[in-house]
Amino acid sequence: MVTVGLQPTGRAWARLVAEGSGCRKCPIAGRASKHVFGRGSLSAKAMFVGYGPGLSEDVLGVPFVGPAGKCLDAAVKEAFRLHSRNPSVFFTNLLRCRPCDLLGGPNRDPVPDEIDNCWPLLTRTLEIVNPAVVFLLGQVTHYEFGERWLRSETTASPVAIVEVAHPASIVRRGGVEGAAFETYVRSIFEGLEVLYCG
Ligand code: SF4
Numbered sequence: 073m074v075t076v077g078l079q080p081t082g083r084a085w086a087r088l089v090a091e092g093s094g095c096r097k098c099p100i101a102g103r104a105s106k107h108v109f110g111r112g113s114l115s116a117k118a119m120f121v122g123y124g125p126g127l128s129e130d131v132l133g134v135p136f137v138g139p140a141g142k143c144l145d146a147a148v149k150e151a152f153r154l155h156s157r158n159p160s161v162f163f164t165n166l167l168r169c170r171p172c173d174l175l176g177g178p179n180r181d182p183v184p185d186e187i188d189n190c191w192p193l194l195t196r197t198l199e200i201v202n203p204a205v206v207f208l209l210g211q212v213t214h215y216e217f218g219e220r221w222l223r224s225e226t227t228a229s230p231v232a233i234v235e236v237a238h239p240a241s242i243v244r245r246g247g248v249e250g251a252a253f254e255t256y257v258r259s260i261f262e263g264l265e266v267l268y269c270g
Contacts, residue, residue: 079134080114080162084200088193092168097189104169106133110197112162117267119203119230120144121194122238123212124167124186126179136163136239139247144209144239146248151260155268162201166213168193187216191224198228204267206230207260210238234263 093107101107108125111134120136128138136144144163152159167190171182182190198206208214214235221233236259237252245252 080110080112082114082200085109085114088196088200092193095168095189095193098167098169098186100167100169100171100186103172103175105130107168108133108135108165108170109168109193110162110164110201111135111137113160114162114201115160116162116201116203117160118148118205118207118264119162119164119198119201120148120207120209121213121217122163122165122209123171124165124179124182125170127170130170135165139243140239143243143247143253147239147242147253147257147260150257151264154257154261155264157264157268162197162203164194164197166190166194166216181212182216184216187220191220195224195226195228198230199226202228202230204231205263206233207263208233208235210241213238232263232266234259236260236263 089109092109095101095107108129122136125135126138129135135141148159148161166187167182171180171186172178173180208217237256242250242252242256247253
C-alpha cells in the first residue's frame with residue numbers, strides 16, 4: 073500500500089496533536105492558520121524533516137502539500153520504486169507553525185528560538201514514528217537538527233540520518249521535469265540503502 077498521503081491516526085498521535093495545537097510559545101503561532109504536525113504512516117521506515125509549513129500547508133494543516141511537497145512525493149515514490157518497495161514515509165518539519173514575519177507574508181527560515189521551542193514536539197514525533205532513516209531537507213534543517221540531536225535525550229533510534237536537498241530547490245531548477253530531479257531521486261534512493269541493502 074502506498075502510504076505517502078495518509079493522515080496519521082492513533083492515541084499517542086492524537087494526544088500530541090491535541091497538546092501541541094494549543095502551543096503559543098512563539099509569536100508566529102498568532103499568524104498561523106493551523107498548526108501542522110505531520111503526514112504519512114506512523115510506522116514509517118523513513119521520516120522527512122523540513123523547515124516549517126509554507127502557505128499551502130498553513131491553510132490545509134498538512135505538511136508538504138504545495139509544489140515542493142508534490143516534487144518530494146514524486147522523488148520519494150521513485151526512490152522506493154527503484155528499491156522495488158512501496159513508500160513507507162512520514163513528513164514533518166522543525167516547526168509546527170509557519171515561519172513568517174507578517175500575516176500572509178512570505179515564508180522565512182526558522183530562527184533558533186523557534187526551533188528550540190518546537191524541538192520537544194519534533195522529538196515526540198520521532199519517538200512515535202521511530203523511523204529507521206531520517207532525511208533532513210535543506211541546509212537549515214541539516215545544521216539546526218544536527219546540533220540539537222547531539223544533545224537530545226529522545227528515545228528515537230534511527231540507524232541513519234541523511235542530508236538531502238530541500239525539494240523547493242529542486243522546484244526552482246525545473247521540478248520533476250528538470251535536470252536536478254534524477255540526482256535528487258538518487259540521493260533519496262542511496263539514503264534508503266541502509267534499509268534495503270544491508
Ligand atoms: S512553532 Fe512550535 S513551539 Fe512555536 S508556537 Fe508553533 S507549535 Fe509552539
